[in-house]
Amino acid sequence: MWTSNTPPALASNAPLEAAPRSQATERRQAESLSSHWLSLVLEELDYGVVLLNAAGRVLHCNLAAKRSLDDAHPLQICGNQLRCREFKDSGPLSDALAAAEQEGRRCLLRLGSEEQSSNVVVVPLNRNVSQAAVLLVLERRQLCGELATQWFALRYGLTPTETEVLKALSAGARPGSVAEQQGVAISTVRTQIQSIRAKSGADSISELLRQLAVLPPLISALRMDIN
DSSP states (O other): OOOOSSOHHHHHHHHHHHHHHHHHHHHHHHHHHHHHHHHHHHHHBSSOEEEEOTTOBEEEEOHHHHHHSSTTSSEEEETTEEEESSHHHHHHHHHHHHHHHHHOOOEEEEEEOSSSEEEEEEEEESTTSTTOEEEEEEOOSSSSOHHHHHHHHHHHTOOHHHHHHHHHHHTTOOHHHHHHHHTSOHHHHHHHHHHHHHHHTOSSHHHHHHHHHTSOOBOOTTOOOOO
């Protein structure tokens, strides 16, 4: 027997009215969580990435990008806007952002002067929607990051001296330059390189550098955050 004073029709509708509100709350929570995870993922990459819209407003800039965008980089962030240091770069960057957002075009830009230039990859995200965005991937300044080099050294049991030689080679130094930096004979450096190659199974310095180049680009957990 029905004992409530509320009419049956109204009582049956109550859960249905609450459902949309609950679903909307769940969607907002899911979007917030997705944004949180995305930020964490971007912060772990040893590539500078900047998320922005076609107008150049920065939506997210990870730690690696903040470190890369110093006084020597052709790009800079002023407030929440990404800008070029040189006027000649402003047009190509603006055109690339607009083409990415409106037409879904990807491109590789080389910005800066001949003496101090840098490559930037422009990647379209969610084009033709209200929340369209563009991702900029900045060029790394070194072949292999500190964490990847340490992993490689631990994986193959390199000595501290061999690790330093490996770091120098990954930075583009020649064996002769490494010998000068360490104050040892070049024959010593060549012996250390031979030992690194033997431990890692690399047939040459080129193969050794290739092994470094394909390592996951992750930032060290001991990094110092930039405010």
